[in-house]
Amino acid sequence: MDMNSTNFAIEPGSWLQLGANYDGEGVNFAIFSAHAEGVELCLYDPSGKVEIARLALPEYTHEIWHGYVPGLKPGALYGYRVHGPYDPENGHRFNPNKLLIDPYARELVGDVEWNEAHFAYDLLHEDKDLVFDARDSAPFMPKCRVIDPKEFDWNDNRPNIPWPAAIVYETHVKGFTQLNPGVPEELRGTFEGMGHKATVDYIKSLGITSVELMPVHYFPDDQHLLEKGLHNFWGYNTLGFFAPASRYYGPRGIQGFRDMVRSFHDANIEVILDVVYNHTAEGNELGPTLSFKGIDNFSYYRTMPDQHRYYINDTGTGNTVNTSHPRVLQMVTDSLRYWSEAMHIDGFRFDLGTILGREPEGFNERGGFFDAITQDPVLSKVKLIGEPWDIGPGGYQVGGFPPGWAEWNDKYRDTVREYWKGTNVSTDFAARLLGSGDLYDQRGRRPWASVNFVAAHDGFTLNDLVSYNEKHNDANGEDNNDGHNDNRSYNYGAEGPTEDEGINAVRERQKRNFLATLLFSHGTPMLLAGDEFGRSQLGNNNGYCQDSEISWVHWENLPESCEELREFTRQIIKLRHEQPLLRRENWRDGMDIKWFNAGGGFQTAEQWDEGSTIGLYIGRGDLKEEEGIWHDVLLLFNPFEGNVPFQIPQFGEGGWVLELTTSDVTKHGQVITKEKDFELEGRSLALFRRP
């Protein structure tokens, strides 16, 4: 059918599949709304500027409005207008003057161009959102595009990396590629740049198995940021749960996303998406009406009991998605299955994941969301990583997610930071190093359930962790009031970059200590992109609005120390891949674990309390006969400033050989016998193996 034609018919169609679905002869439209009184489908010409048809969906079945447009093809642009009561005090905000995004739209064309018309209420009236606004928002809204997800020939092999072998690399499509000289200029900042050979080869060269992309679902820029000349860089502000963020499109558009995934798969690297189902871009009661608010506000969002005008805000962003509603829960799981099955995504990291397990009475690891995922034949088999907290009551749930899930472990982050800063947290450090069994050794959960990290997008980079005592977020325009204050960082004598060689040497050593601790810990290591060579954000620990050189990864004109750190990172990742002892699969593998003091004896309770240099022996007899595989190793840790003569525990045969030490990356091969102590330098870690 000619998309400029205005002669469209509409038939009853089917309610069975939500969204706009092409069957080869036409498109079926189906949209859930339990409280609407009518839904109009608006079709647009290819420019997206001219409405060419407005068709009332003729049928309403099981709370789903639906209709079928014969002859309509992929590429058609559309949106909805939804009729119903405008009654905010009872939770309803219908306003057919607002063009609305289909929650199931698989592609969105154009941006949200901020305008007063986006608001369903009269902005100037003293009663605010209680007063209806009749202005048409269509000229300022992106349009949904019908696509045929079956048209892409994948021809890829999914990596299916076993959890114990996974090394996660958190990064950002634009931030990682924007300044990369290896990526052609026209592809920088795009999905195609992320999937470019230069990008993939680099990540592969590090030994990474799983790339975790910060949000790539469609998101608009926040109006308050645009007014300050800033942009939402991170993207935790979703509007389209099925649509890729078109801001990352390159020349091949949506195909570029699939090209990227296939490129990573060809290199045997998984792609994990950071997904944000906990809230939407529509804000609180004074926010815009872009989609869900106008389709069925009372169903899609959690509202305050007895005050349905207001939203429960356990996310800190103004609203909370109501996954207690079966159709909303269906939207989330349909979205996840779409990304897994049609876009070949290998796993998900759930932003503020606690929100998804909330029921009206609070968080419940047997809540509807978790039950739905656990029984799902597709989703239960992909990598599932929770950010196990939100800011609502009882929202801190580290260790509280159900079997099948991995979790970001912020106890690991905080304890490891404290330990290398010199604070006595040795007992806690021991637990974190060994996979946080206190949190995860339950109900058959494995060590990999602990996603260990020292730095992530949210907070200081590794370099800044050892270079700044305080955050420096002035560029965010909030008078440095935003971002975390509890960073557990230390600058070692100067705030920020310095020419002092002594300070810089300590900082480099501490970076190696953090990286080696991360890679030699049981659990799943997650590395923040660029930390492998000391990327800085100049002390900004909340780069959410910095689509700028503060957040972008710099690749050129780096000091020699950056390349040295990168090589060190490659070395320790390689060791982790090669040696099963460093990536424990099972709590009950018969592993022998012993902690020693510097005198060579077992660490006593008093010594744990006092805080001291410690040694860790781990061994597995079943690995003895395997060629090239270590059956036992010894790790020594000295977080203090001074050197310590460490009497190496001697048992078994052959003594020990120094594999590496963070005090001097060129030093290795030293053989230690009973008669000789090892000089464990201040603020260093040493790894020994058998000869």
Add this chain to the structure above:
Amino acid sequence: MRRLILAASAVVLLSTCSDSSNTQSDPIDNTPPPQAENMAPTERRATPQSGSGYEAPVNNAAGATNQQPTEPPKP
């Protein structure tokens, strides 16, 4: 900066308290229990959320959290 304190008990010989032979049929795990306040799940502190860059709003008595309405955008 803290200095190492070498405990007197460091002189305890390994052979008196661990496997002195090559066989390690009795695996030992002398990892101490982590600090009690770090047992999960706990609500001892709220970890800030990703993305918003705002301070956490105040909990209300209803058991949910309601951010105070902000001023509408300037026309």
